[in-house]
Amino acid sequence: MLRNMLALRQIAQRTISTASRRQIENKVPEKQKLFQEDNGIPVHLKGGVADALLYRATMILTEQHMPYISWPWLHFPRSRTDFSLFSQ
Known part of the structure; x- marks a missing residue:
């Protein structure tokens, strides 16, 4: 376990190092x-x-x-008050 942690630490230091910056x-x-x-x-x-x-x-x-x-907007049931203008 300790060996894995040390290896991870070394890898992290190498990748963060600014000396090998391209x-x-x-x-x-x-x-x-x-x-x-x-x-x-x-x-x-x-x-x-x-x-x-x-695009x-x-x-x-x-x-x-x-x-x-x-589709749901077109087939949504309307209330009776929406048709009150047309029923006169």
Whole structure:
């Protein structure tokens, strides 16, 4: 048990250590240029293929599930007071 705790402690120290930090390229200026271009593409689709697929999947799911969501509202029993205007 103690051996496992020591091994876990060593692993944690190695992964948190700042000595072996890799330099990560800053991609923010590139993304800013991409999103600020005036090319007629909506902002939510400028991210590329992944954004387009996510957008289309969202639209398909929304359109397919709309009848299932609205069905209870269309068939919910109304009270008699709702029809009082039409019965005169």
